Amino acid sequence: MNKVQDIVHPGDSVRILPGHVSHGRFERVLRAGHFAVTTEIAPPDSCDPEEVLKRARVFDGYVDAINATDGSGAHCHMSSLAVCAILTRFGYSPIIQISCRDRNRIAIQGDLLGAAALGVCNALSLTGDDVTAGDHPDAKPVFDLDSVSLLQTLKILRDEKRFLSGRPLESAPDLFLGSTINPFVPPVRNRVDQLAKKIEAGAQYIQSQYCFDIEMLKSFMKRAVDDGLTQNCFILIGVGVLASARTARWLRENVPGVHIPDIIISRLEGAEDQKTEGRNICVELMQQIKEIVGVSGIHVMAYRQEKYVAEVVRKSGVLAGRQPWAFNRLENDLRNK
Amino acid sequence: MYQVRLWTNRHARAMERLYNIFNPIILRLLRGTSKIFGHSLDKPVTLIEKATKSLFFDCQMCGNCVLSKTGMSCPMNCPKTIRNGPCGGVRANGMCEVKPKMRCVWVDAWEGSAKMKYGDEIKQVQFSVDHRQSGLSSWLKAARDE
Numbered sequence: 373m374n375k376v377q378d379i380v381h382p383g384d385s386v387r388i389l390p391g392h393v394s395h396g397r398f399e400r401v402l403r404a405g406h407f408a409v410t411t412e413i414a415p416p417d418s419c420d421p422e423e424v425l426k427r428a429r430v431f432d433g434y435v436d437a438i439n440a441t442d443g444s445g446a447h448c449h450m451s452s453l454a455v456c457a458i459l460t461r462f463g464y465s466p467i468i469q470i471s472c473r474d475r476n477r478i479a480i481q482g483d484l485l486g487a488a489a490l491g492v493c494n495a496l497s498l499t500g501d502d503v504t505a506g507d508h509p510d511a512k513p514v515f516d517l518d519s520v521s522l523l524q525t526l527k528i529l530r531d532e533k534r535f536l537s538g539r540p541l542e543s544a545p546d547l548f549l550g551s552t553i554n555p556f557v558p559p560v561r562n563r564v565d566q567l568a569k570k571i572e573a574g575a576q577y578i579q580s581q582y583c584f585d586i587e588m589l590k591s592f593m594k595r596a597v598d599d600g601l602t603q604n605c606f607i608l609i610g611v612g613v614l615a616s617a618r619t620a621r622w623l624r625e626n627v628p629g630v631h632i633p634d635i636i637i638s639r640l641e642g643a644e645d646q647k648t649e650g651r652n653i654c655v656e657l658m659q660q661i662k663e664i665v666g667v668s669g670i671h672v673m674a675y676r677q678e679k680y681v682a683e684v685v686r687k688s689g690v691l692a693g694r695q696p697w698a699f700n701r702l703e704n705d706l707r708n709k
Numbered sequence: 710m711y712q713v714r715l716w717t718n719r720h721a722r723a724m725e726r727l728y729n730i731f732n733p734i735i736l737r738l739l740r741g742t743s744k745i746f747g748h749s750l751d752k753p754v755t756l757i758e759k760a761t762k763s764l765f766f767d768c769q770m771c772g773n774c775v776l777s778k779t780g781m782s783c784p785m786n787c788p789k790t791i792r793n794g795p796c797g798g799v800r801a802n803g804m805c806e807v808k809p810k811m812r813c814v815w816v817d818a819w820e821g822s823a824k825m826k827y828g829d830e831i832k833q834v835q836f837s838v839d840h841r842q843s844g845l846s847s848w849l850k851a852a853r854d855e
Binding site for chain 1: 790791795835
């Protein structure tokens with residue numbers, strides 16, 4: 373197995389490898405041809421940095437990057453920029469999620485320069501849930517940009533070294549740019565066209581919505597591969613850890629864009645221990661997803677189930693023996709140096 | 710006029726034909742009147758545009774009209790005003806995540822485009838609107854190539 377140059381020690385000169393746009397570990401893993409694993413951290417409702425670290429450490433050694441959500445579900449939490457800044461200080465590889473709901477083009481461009489200055493190498497562009505989905509439904513929705521024009525904006529910042537206004541930057545943010553796709557909701561036929569638009573706008577990787585329907589995913593991926601869309605873009609498929617049939621039903625009915633087939637719910641209902649069965653389903657899905665042509669990785673979303681991420685990744689075997697960066701591994705490496 | 714808007718979208722092909730016939734005529738007419746009257750007729754022209762497009766498309770007068778590239782479904786009726794939709798929250802029945810009683814304007818946009826001769830224009834990436842144009846006439850803008 374070719375060695376992934378994924379360890380960046382403090383004090384090492386951080387360089388961008390040929391053909392890469394960022395100096396980040398996540399891009400290195402994908403471009404080295406490995407099957408990547410990402411997950412997401414739920415930002416705390418506090419201003420305690422230790423809380424962020426505590427939440428990140430449960431993933432040590434099992435994920436290549438951690439998404440810091442940006443007011444997910446239109447609920448207010450610690451900002452994604454702050455979470456990322458804390459994580460980079462300790463060597464983690466965060467993906468800053470940027471939603472178009474709360475900030476206009478002026479704020480977003482400024483935040484992204486700041487993120488890059490704080491060591492963030494990856495950005496994920498999202499349109500974002502509407503304010504009515506969250507705990508501040510009386511707020512003003514911004515939506516100045518959408519996920520596609522946000523990608524264009526980030527690409528202009530990075531590649532043209534200028535703001536949207538044309539004003540030049542002194543240095544450009546070296547960000548690996550991504551976006552999302554949901555192949556499981558209408559218009560299913562056009563989701564591949566939408567993927568093509570996102571790639572044209574600048575997406576280099578994609579993290580999908582929860583996949584609980586392998587057949588739908590297979591037909592989506594087949595069309596994406598046939599259209600050559602996986603040649604210039606890494607596709608990571610989202611999987612979820614369901615705690616029970618009741619949670620699954622709740623997710624399906626209350627979270628926009630989540631498609632869970634009845635067969636999954638009845639399987640959970642029929643199980644003796646629903647919690648374990650939820651993890652079994654996740655492991656099986658991961659194994660099936662890895663076999664699909666064109667898929668470059670898995671994005672595990674385990675809200676309030678974060679402690680099981682390591683377990684499902686290990687049981688699924690998708691890392692094929694590879695050990696992603698871990699806080700302790702860095703310390704050990706330094707000791708042995 | 711939600712029902713009219715749905716009807717217009719269902720007949721996207723016919724609307725495209727009308728657009729292709731009337732667009733050059735309207736633009737020529739406006740270019741002529743602009744030459745003679747300058748900006749003095751801007752107000753009535755804008756009102757006529759607003760009345761027509763509001764009736765057929767629930768036009769929001771964003772001043773950045775892209776109807777012919779979005780399957781004759783106005784993206785400004787999307788609660789998130791997405792210009793490259795849809796978002797990932799569309800309901801399984803094709804209804805809007807935010808307004809469950811409204812069809813997703815982008816599901817309609819892709820369906821409308823599939824019926825149109827030049828429907829593939831929906832695949833072009835659209836940048837966000839120029840908010841300075843809000844409330845202004847797209848017809849006059851096109852006629853004067855502003």
